[in-house]
Amino acid sequence: MKKISLKIFLKIFSIAIIITALVLPWWQLHGSGNSIERTTNTYLIPQTMITKTILKNVQESELANIPVEFTTFLFAITLITSFSCLPIIGSILLKKHRKTANILTFLGIFLLILSCAIFCYGFGELTKVGLGSLQGSGSLEILVPDSQEYVKIPASWGISYGIFLVLAAIVILSIVSFIEFKQRKSL
Numbered sequence: 001m002k003k004i005s006l007k008i009f010l011k012i013f014s015i016a017i018i019i020t021a022l023v024l025p026w027w028q029l030h031g032s033g034n035s036i037e038r039t040t041n042t043y044l045i046p047q048t049m050i051t052k053t054i055l056k057n058v059q060e061s062e063l064a065n066i067p068v069e070f071t072t073f074l075f076a077i078t079l080i081t082s083f084s085c086l087p088i089i090g091s092i093l094l095k096k097h098r099k100t101a102n103i104l105t106f107l108g109i110f111l112l113i114l115s116c117a118i119f120c121y122g123f124g125e126l127t128k129v130g131l132g133s134l135q136g137s138g139s140l141e142i143l144v145p146d147s148q149e150y151v152k153i154p155a156s157w158g159i160s161y162g163i164f165l166v167l168a169a170i171v172i173l174s175i176v177s178f179i180e181f182k183q184r185k186s187l
Helices: 006-023 068-083 085-093 098-130 161-186
Strands: 025-033 036-043 048-055 058-063 136-143 150-159
Touching: 006 068, 006 085, 006 161, 025 098, 025 136, 025 161, 036 136, 036 150, 068 085, 068 098, 085 098, 098 161
Parallel strands: none
Antiparallel strands: 025 036, 025 150, 036 048, 048 058, 136 150
16 A cells, blocks of 8 residues: 655645535524523535524524525635635646646635635625624624514624634645645755
8 A cells, every 4th residue: 555645645634624614614603691592603515594593492493594695605605615625636636746736736725715715705794784793792682482572692703613624724735835845945
């Protein structure tokens, strides 16, 4: 069995992280108080927001009624993030062509940074309307399930696991690129 180099392992690991990030929430709101708990997660796959409310150990889940523009926005982020894997795979396959492999790795990193930046900007604009910011905390007024009563609960919101994994992949790929660049310079 052939040994795999550390650089190739880290690139494959980064691809696995990116794929995992696609199915984890990229933004989350969580609030609890007055025996009620609410969590809202935004996913890229599927392109949706899911809200779970727990009241006295009874859980109610609902899909957010979101406009087509929002699902299109999430789909575009999904495509950019997914396509970032292609140049990384290409850099693995073309490892003997170091310059091309480096360029492909940089392209993958660029696409990942682009997807994070577009998500943060776009979702920041969306959350400005209802919450005031992409990340923050405050009092949230919610409708208690099966009643007409509103309660205020303390809540916090912000970017979540999916985007953090993409940022981790960016760091790993940047380290690999730096190592490859140093090795190419020494030749």
